[in-house]
Amino acid sequence: MDKNNQATHLKKEILIKTIKAFLSDDFGENTRLIPFEMRPKGSEVPYRCCIYKEREILRNRIIATLGFPIEGCDERILLSNYAKWAQERQKPDEHTLTVLESACKGCVPNRIFVTDLCQGCVARPCIENCKFGAISIVNGKSQIDSSKCKNCTKCIQVCPYHAIVKIVVPCENACPVDAISKDEQGHARIDFDKCITCGKCVSACPFGAIHEKSQIIDILTKIKEQKKVVALIAPSIAGQLPCNIYQLKTALLKCGFYDVLEVAQGADITATNEAKEFAQRMNEGQKFMTTSCCAGYNNLVDKHLNEIAPFRSETKTPMYYIAQICKEKYPDAVSVFISPCVAKKSEALNNPNVDYVMNYEELGALFVAHRIELSELEETQFDVDSSREGRNFGITGGVAKSVVAADKGNAEINAHLVNGINKESIRALKGFAKKGECEFGNLIEVMCCEGGCVGGNDCLNTVRTATKAITDFTKDSKPLE
Amino acid sequence: MNKVTLKICMGTTCFVMGASDLQELTDIIPEKYGDKVEVVASTCLDFCSSNTESQAPYVMVDYDVISKATVEKVIDAIDRKLKNGQK
Numbered sequence: 001m002d003k004n005n006q007a008t009h010l011k012k013e014i015l016i017k018t019i020k021a022f023l024s025d026d027f028g029e030n031t032r033l034i035p036f037e038m039r040p041k042g043s044e045v046p047y048r049c050c051i052y053k054e055r056e057i058l059r060n061r062i063i064a065t066l067g068f069p070i071e072g073c074d075e076r077i078l079l080s081n082y083a084k085w086a087q088e089r090q091k092p093d094e095h096t097l098t099v100l101e102s103a104c105k106g107c108v109p110n111r112i113f114v115t116d117l118c119q120g121c122v123a124r125p126c127i128e129n130c131k132f133g134a135i136s137i138v139n140g141k142s143q144i145d146s147s148k149c150k151n152c153t154k155c156i157q158v159c160p161y162h163a164i165v166k167i168v169v170p171c172e173n174a175c176p177v178d179a180i181s182k183d184e185q186g187h188a189r190i191d192f193d194k195c196i197t198c199g200k201c202v203s204a205c206p207f208g209a210i211h212e213k214s215q216i217i218d219i220l221t222k223i224k225e226q227k228k229v230v231a232l233i234a235p236s237i238a239g240q241l242p243c244n245i246y247q248l249k250t251a252l253l254k255c256g257f258y259d260v261l262e263v264a265q266g267a268d269i270t271a272t273n274e275a276k277e278f279a280q281r282m283n284e285g286q287k288f289m290t291t292s293c294c295a296g297y298n299n300l301v302d303k304h305l306n307e308i309a310p311f312r313s314e315t316k317t318p319m320y321y322i323a324q325i326c327k328e329k330y331p332d333a334v335s336v337f338i339s340p341c342v343a344k345k346s347e348a349l350n351n352p353n354v355d356y357v358m359n360y361e362e363l364g365a366l367f368v369a370h371r372i373e374l375s376e377l378e379e380t381q382f383d384v385d386s387s388r389e390g391r392n393f394g395i396t397g398g399v400a401k402s403v404v405a406a407d408k409g410n411a412e413i414n415a416h417l418v419n420g421i422n423k424e425s426i427r428a429l430k431g432f433a434k435k436g437e438c439e440f441g442n443l444i445e446v447m448c449c450e451g452g453c454v455g456g457n458d459c460l461n462t463v464r465t466a467t468k469a470i471t472d473f474t475k476d477s478k479p480l481e
Numbered sequence: 482m483n484k485v486t487l488k489i490c491m492g493t494t495c496f497v498m499g500a501s502d503l504q505e506l507t508d509i510i511p512e513k514y515g516d517k518v519e520v521v522a523s524t525c526l527d528f529c530s531s532n533t534e535s536q537a538p539y540v541m542v543d544y545d546v547i548s549k550a551t552v553e554k555v556i557d558a559i560d561r562k563l564k565n566g567q568k
């Protein structure tokens with residue numbers, strides 16, 4: 001689904017309103033009023049059956065924006081209470097995603113369905129071609145017995161009237177590891193033992209029913225308490241807002257951040273270490289190595305693809321190195337990773353050096369709430385300038401290129417890009433692990449999102465323009481040493 | 482013949498609320514309308530000032546304001562303008 005749709009628009013609107021409420025003099029009360037402000041008495045009801053349901057759904061979305069799970073939340077509790085608790089919370093919630101039951105329409109289950117277009121023709125190729133005997137004629141039209149149907153789609157291909165369709169549940173269909181499915185009530189549920197936090201379901205649901213639990217209030221609270229809150233900006237940010245990263249630094253300082261570090265600086269270390277590790281592994285006779293910087297991919301390996309673990313680089317991620325640098329520089333810092341995707345939230349939960357994660361949508365909302373006009377800001381330089389390669393980490397192929405640059409022609413690197421994790425690429429990766437070899441290359445770069453981090457579920461810009469913006473910007477950056 | 486001027490807001494609010502897709506217009510418009518329509522990217526057009534970010538992104542077709550702008554809406558507005566012979 002297109003990135004700029006009504007569902008994401010609504011989520012961002014709520015983010016902006018919640019942050020504005022926080023910045024106002026009565027956070028609790030102004031948060032409680034958001035659903036009424038967005039759907040005032042007598043206003044039209046754009047999406048649901050009535051204004052009360054609209055407001056209730058907005059209320060639920062705000063609960064997720066305040067960082068709480070929606071599952072099992074209590075209708076009797078006022079939003080002002082949630083707002084208060086959000087400020088008192090010491091640690092972000094464990095799982096990063098939550099499903100809004102009241103918004104989840106409970107799409108009809110995945111199945112093959114015969115529409116009214118069926119003419120009950122004489123040839124009946126559908127019956128003829130169904131290997132499972134699932135189709136019969138009822139009242140002169142075909143009907144599918146779902147208990148026998150194996151979803152092979154053969155009947156769809158043979159019907160001369162195109163009368164048979166495949167109905168998909170968008171979230172289930174998007175999930176590469178079958179972690180989301182319907183419960184008895186027909187609402188989507190995420191199985192967190194299987195979920196790799198890729199965020200694909202978040203982008204896929206047309207009802208915007210899958211929410212990230214935001215940590216924005218935790219972060220704003222720390223800033224308000226005058227802690228040293230340090231922003232670590234991921235390389236893909238360079239193409240996400242109408243400003244360059246130097247203006248972005250100014251903007252973050254204006255919002256009360258103490259300092260801003262480029263994650264690309266950490267990416268430079270990742271590339272250098274990974275190049276060394278690659279050479280060593282090849283010397284030891286291994287046939288290929290995969291990268292290890294994508295959080296979604298790392299979750300995939302840990303939960304579903306153990307067989308490829310011996311081939312995955314042991315090198316740490318750019319987030320790991322930059323967070324370490326940050327805590328060495330400012331031991332009392334509260335570090336905030338600024339991220340293109342929800343997967344990095346799961347990585348941060350396991351890294352004691354990263355205290356919070358703020359995604360690009362939340363970052364954009366923060367600037368809107370503060371009324372910061374990005375393009376008009378002065379530039380602020382970074383203490384350490386990162387390399388072109390490190391700054392290109394967020395584009396598909398960028399990590400492999402960095403490793404090649406760091407290797408300086410020492411080992412013979414032949415890169416193969418896995419541009420997006422889906423059922424097909426998972427199958428391919430399994431194959432490489434089984435054979436112990438990959439016919440397409442010896443360095444496999446794996447990125448969970450298509451296009452790389454610029455395709456992350458929380459990005460604001462389109463992949464194409466973001467990629468171009470980053471390439472233009474990094475042209476003049478220094479090469480990796 | 483006067484030109485139609487298209488102003489795409491690339492201010493913070495409009496960009497965050499979805500103007501990124503509208504950047505495509507800088508390619509689409511010249512292809513479709515030649516020099517009949519001029520496209521300019523603008524900083525904040527000041528429509529977002531008071532609690533109206535919900536209606537962003539904004540685009541101006543001459544003096545008409547399009548709120549919650551999409552590529553389709555904008556093209557529609559241009560077509561209407563050109564057809565009505567206003568230009």
Ligand code: SF4
Nearest residue numbers: 104105107171188205
């Ligand atoms: S796509 Fe999934 S989460 Fe969204 S409404 Fe359908 S079943 Fe619910």
Ligand code: SF4
Nearest residue numbers: 175195196198199201
């Ligand atoms: S985040 Fe990814 S892995 Fe988890 S349920 Fe959604 S689509 Fe599946």
Ligand code: FES
Nearest residue numbers: 490492495528529
């Ligand atoms: S940012 Fe577009 S009108 Fe202000």
